[in-house]
Amino acid sequence: MRIPRHGVHRTTSGKVQRRSMRASFLQSRVEAVLHEEIDPAVQRLRATAVAAPA
Numbered sequence: 001m002r003i004p005r006h007g008v009h010r011t012t013s014g015k016v017q018r019r020s021m022r023a024s025f026l027q028s029r030v031e032a033v034l035h036e037e038i039d040p041a042v043q044r045l046r047a048t049a050v051a052a053p054a
Contacts, residue, residue: 007031023049 007030009017024030026049 003030 009020009024011017021030026046028046
């Protein structure tokens with residue numbers, strides 16, 4: 001997956017905020033270019049995350 005540079009959530013020290021990025025990905029808020037089709041298990045996980053917001 002490729003994500004634009006400004007699309008990555010980072011801490012003040014420059015580390016990737018993995019929890020925040022995961023949440024955004026599951027809620028389909030990450031603008032990304034996929035090299036292949038998303039795995040069906042990931043699609044179900046995303047659907048579940050949207051159905052039950054945290």
